[in-house]
Amino acid sequence: MGMSRHDEVERTYDVDRTTTLPTLTDTEGVSAMGQPTEVELVAVYFDTVDLDLARQGTTLRRRTGGLDEGWHLKLPAGKDTRTEVRLPLGRAVKTVPARLREQVRAVARDRPLVPVVRISTRRLEYKLVGDDAAVLAEVCDDQVHAERLNGREQVQDWREWEVELVDGARPLLDAVEQHLLTAGASPASSASKLARALGGAVPETPDRPSRKSLRRGSAAQLVQAHLAEQTAQLHRHDAGLRANRPDSIHKMRIAARRLRSALTTYRPLLVPNSAETVGAELRWLGQALGDARDAQVLREHLDLLVASEPPELVLGPVVKRIDDELRTAYQ
Incomplete structure (x- = not known):
């Protein structure tokens, strides 16, 4: 299998460990919420030593586990949207495939791409199904463990909910969001799992002064x-x-x-x-x-x-x- 590319539309929410994920069948257009599928995911994120990719909102990882395991490059593509480029796992573990390096060359230049963060996720995945049996969206309940790989032990643990459209339209995100916020969630404080794991280590781009x-x-x-x-x-x-x-x-x-x-x-x-x-x-x-x-x-x-x-x-x-x-x- 070769390289593939698609746009993913999703939103992420911060949530306490004790909060119960609500039933979402009251959402307009949703007729059923499937039983959860549990999966263990382990992702190693690559960047330059100076975190140039993270500064641009780009993530590059090698992930095992789940149906879409492989190399994943995610590029900003607008509100709630990122373009994801995928390659099969292959044999390389510590070396980024050349075709993905080319995709980020404008930012990384010829600087080495090295492992910077390892994130392990225990995921419960629910499918939201419409009246015609089509899968409208996937809702993920993630228990996350993140470890910085810079030689000093820096570990974080948190829980988050993620909603990604499959065949559903964008208004579904707003409808589902209302239920999640009512249940006690809040919009994610970070743009991605990687951004949260890196925290203040990501260099900030200066804002335009007022x-x-x-x-x-x-x-x-x-x-x-x-x-x-x-x-x-x-x-x-x-x-x-x-x-x-x-x-x-x-x-x-x-x-x-x-x-x-x-x-x-x-x-x-x-x-x-x-x-x-x-x-x-x-x-x-x-x-x-x-x-x-x-x-x-x-x-x-x-x-x-x-x-x-x-x-x-x-x-x-x-x-x-x-x-x-x-x-x-x-x-």
């Missing part, structure tokens, strides 16, 4: 936050490009142009020659993305033209030839 704070602050404060914001956008769209998300080339090209413009504007406040050096690299990146974007647009245009022609006039594998040649130019 107008009020800028009255007392310095120009450097504004510049730092603005450049950090633009750099994060560049990294985000790079991940989207590697994941073949629509419009990622165009969005990454815009992000590179905006970052380059910011460096030019704030050049007097930066370390001498730094803006010129990075600006030159961003100019090269913009040109490379421009060529790829041209090939992408041309391919879409030609596909539309071929589709508009009567079938009897389209002789041979025209569309395949267009796709093959322009996809090569795009890549």
Whole structure:
């Protein structure tokens, strides 16, 4: 089995150990709540020594146990949504597969990816079933044990509930959430199990200062936050490009142009020659993305033209030839 990719839509909740998971059959559209399936999961999370992936909200793990055991890369993809890239376990235990390394190269660069956290989870999984017998969502009751792997023993234990859509629509999340909050849960204080395990060890990206704070602050404060914001956008769209998300080339090209413009504007406040050096690299990146974007647009245009022609006039594998040649130019 090769690499697979899909978007997962889920919400997580903090909950006390003594709180009882409510029956959710009163939720609109839910006709049954299946009996729990118990599973033991062990995941080792990989990152750079400086936790560059965690800083971007990205997680990379090797997990055993459960039906989806394997290598899992999760990338931010919007509200309640992450794109998950999966690979089979394989033989490697301490070395991240090359295909996953490539997916995070924009953030990790060539820095080694090493084990940083081990998380063991005892999970009770319930399926929420609709009137047509389709599985709408899965509700997980997790007892979590996390251990930092930095040479010093740092252990945490907690319990959380997780709701992930299967065939259900997003409004189901809101409906289920009301029942969980009433039962005593609260929205998760951390974005993921890894984020909670790392706690304050994750480097924070500076927030954009408010107008009020800028009255007392310095120009450097504004510049730092603005450049950090633009750099994060560049990294985000790079991940989207590697994941073949629509419009990622165009969005990454815009992000590179905006970052380059910011460096030019704030050049007097930066370390001498730094803006010129990075600006030159961003100019090269913009040109490379421009060529790829041209090939992408041309391919879409030609596909539309071929589709508009009567079938009897389209002789041979025209569309395949267009796709093959322009996809090569795009890549």
